[in-house]
Structures are given as C-alpha cells and as structure tokens.
Amino acid sequence: MKRYAPYLILGIMAILPLIGLSTYMLHILIMVIMWSVIGMAWNLLGGYCGQVSFGHAAFFGVGAYTAGILYYKLGVSAWWGVPLSVLILVVEALIIGFICLRLRGPFFALATLAMGEVMRVTAENLRDFTQGSLGIMLKERTWVEKTWYYYIILLIAAVSFVVVKKVIESRLGYYFVAIREDQDAAESLGINTTLYKTIALCISAVLTGLAGAFYTNYMGYIDPEVVFALHDISIVTIMVVMVGGVATFWGPVVGSVIMVLLAEFIRSLPRLGSAHQTLFGILLIVIIIFLPNGIVGDFPKIKRIFGFGRRS
C-alpha cells in the first residue's frame, strides 16, 4: 500500500483541476506544489547531506532570471528558461560550492546566506542586464487559465520526487547521510566528501532553479527583492522542510502544504496579517522545541500525544 502512495497522490493531484476549483484555490495548489519542489531540493542537500543552506534564493533567483532574461533580452519564450536553467544552475552551484563547501556546519550556512545576498545585490545593480529593481515583466502570459501551469509544476514536482528518491536509495544516498553524520569518518571510509557534497549541491540547485524558472512564467513578473529574498525564499525554504520533517521523503510536501496555507490564513487576519513573519518565527521556535524532526519525522510522537489526550 505504502509503495503505491506516491502514484495515488499524483493521480488525485492530476484529477483535482478537473473538478472545477476556483482560480484562487488553483493558485494556492500551485504555490504548494512549487514550494514542495524547493523543499525537496533543499532537503536533499540540507536534510540528507547535512549541508544547511541559508541561501537557496540564490538558485531560485537565478532560475527565475534565466527565464526572465531569455524573454527580455532575446525575445524567446520564458519557458526555454526551464531547460536552459539546468545548465546555468550547475555552473552556479559549482562556483558557490567551490567557495562554500570547504566550510563546515555553521560556517557553510553563513557563507550560503552571504551568497544569496550577493546574488540579490548583483541582480539589483546589473541594471543593463537584469533591469535592476524595475524587474522583468512578461508582456503576455502563455495561458490565462491556471490549469496548464498547474500541470507543469505538478510534472516538475513528480520528477523532483523521483530524482530525490532514486538518489537517496542509491549509493549516493548512503554517502550523503554518512557525510552528514560525520565528515571525517566518511572521508576515512573512502568517501570523497568534496565530490559528493558538490553533487548534492548541484542536484539541489537545479531543482530549486527549475521552480524559479517556473515562477517567472507563472507570475509574469520578477524583481530581485522577490526572487532573491532572504526571508521570503531562503528562510521559508528551510521552514518548509523543518516543519514537514528533515530527511524524510514526504516532509517537504507536508511542510509546504502547512506553510502556504498558514501564510494565506495569517495574511487574511485583520491587523495580525502584517505580522506574519513574526508569527512564522514563533511557529518555527515551537516546532524546533517540540517536534525537532518535523511533522513527518515526529509523527509517532504526535500520534502518542493525541492518543494520550483522548484517554485522559
């Protein structure tokens, strides 16, 4: 039964738009799926390989801008950004990896945080290339209907899920976890830690960037403040995985459902809405204290708590 769960969920997700959801509902679903992709990507690097990145906006933004600049400078459809961004992101990941992956633990995290900010400031200031803070606007969107966008992001998500699962179940997965648990031990067991950390970073960057390229096409407008945002992209990425469950297959998916719905809910609250960052912060603290392994990782614990509650 458990083996078929991914197919079952994919099937249900594929039928959903056909039952006539409102445009708003469809938008929420698209955001949920997009964040699942980013979460799965981050989870591969941060959750399994233990390299906690605070700068995934660097990859999201570059993916988004690849699509945007193709459209704006060369006049080709921004959809070409989806395949092309793969190449550009690998190059970017190699460069960032070369700089950051020699650092460990908190130093890696800080270095990636800095890289994300460097990318944002660069994008703001290369005005001839990126339009700076004006951003890039797609003059016409490919479809007015959201259904096709939904299917495209669903496809990207399905591919990401399969890629992450295959990688984690292979030799690479064992190496990633070994590196997370003890880099020195892994190295002494014949694991080329630099190489495998770079591989994890590349896969993670590509998947994140694909979501970015999709974002440009879907939203039709990007600017550096949005796609390279530290708080709205890099931090939310970490939260999605932390809330859902680090180093679990379904954690990022569950996390993105909760985070997107919660964000929508909090924003709709009168007065409190503008404080949604604060509320997210509090939520993160609560999660880290009570469910350090996230909702999926600590599910047995959640069941126990509620089971206990019923009995008493």
Added chain:
Amino acid sequence: MRPLLEVKDVSRFFGGLAAVMDVSFSVYPGEIVGLIGPNGAGKTTLFNVINGFYKPSKGDIYFKEKKISGLKPHQICKLGIARTFQVVKPLQRMSVMDNVLASAFLRVKSKTEARERAEEILRFTGLYDDRDKLSKGLPLGKRKRLEIARALATGPELLLLDESFAGLNPTELNESIEIIKKIRDSGITILIIEHHMKVIMSISDRIVVLNYGEKIAEGTPQEIANNPVVVEAYLGEAVDA
C-alpha cells in the same frame, strides 16, 4: 620481503610543538605491529598522518612502494588503508547495517553486492544481531567493534586500529582479540595502537615504541618488555622485580 607500509623520517609539527619527530619504521605483509607509548607520545597523530588527515611536515610515507603522503584520506582508503578512531565516530543516526553498507560501496557498485558484503562482515564481527539498531544506541564495546567492521568493509590490506580495546570489559576484550587474530589470518596486515599491555604483548609480532614524538625502541614483545628505555618511559625508572 618488501614492506607494505614504510614510514620514512616523518615529522609533524603543530606550531612549535613536534607531535611526531623523525619517526621511521616499516610494516611487512601479514604482520601485527603494535604502536605503544605513554599518553601524548604522538601515536594518534602518526595515524592521522598515515591516513591522510594531516600532511607530514617532513618525511614521506610509502604504501606498497607508492608515496601516499599528501593524498587525501579517501584516496588513501581506496588504495587499501583503513582506520578506526580512538574516539569512536559511528554514523549515529544510521543503523549498524547502513554504517557498514556505506563503507562497503567503496569496492562494489551494486546495492545487492554491498549488502551481502556488509552482512558477511557483520557476522564476522559478531554484530549481525544488532544490524537494525541505530548505532548511537550501541554500548561502547559494540561501537568499537562497529569501527572495525566499517573499516573492514572498505576492503583494506592494512588496518590501522586506534585503541580498539580501551574501555572494554574482559569478555569483550577476549572477543575482540579473537576478531583481530581472525582478521590477521584472513590476510590483512594490522598496525595497532594499544595501552592494554597484556593484549599488545600477546598479539603483536613486533612493537614500535614512541615517547615525546620520537621512536625510542622497536622489537619483539619480549625485547620491548625487557628494554630499560621503554620501562623508564612508562614507569619513570627501572625497578628490580
């Protein structure tokens, strides 16, 4: 006979401190060589130099007549030198099986083969019944044995054991001695750091003694036990029995 491992005039400095100073010795195929010395003598530093964590400040190390000093630890492991750590470094949130499996992938590419190999090694080291436990939950004795199992899974020709007997109770001690002997009989050469004199005297073919980073003696267990310099290094002065 050609030496399997040759340590040639190796020194390692940390700032002004010489942790290892002009040490030379050889290990021949099939031997068990003991490396002993008081605390702080530089034994573990020497392991770290052989295994590639540190580059020697001076001197070279040869493995099967190929220079290995300067290579990365994973390259040295691939060539056939595996080690264990004095302060055990199990991959904590992985099961015992997965710990060994991750190492076994070094020589075999398919998961089925790696699993077979890992199972064989777990039986060999007596950890098979604990294979599904998380390694952080194991008692110290078994964690020490897991270190050995993991090192074996990389298919080494030379095994560096760093105090694999420290802190074991007498039963565990005997089990571990048996395992070490079985490893030697399977054709793997062993260089072992140990404080437990009874153990080192009974299993070593030869012993190298370090003190303050320098080699002060080398010889058979019998010679070492009667060497006045060694006795002095350990006890401060020679005593008449």
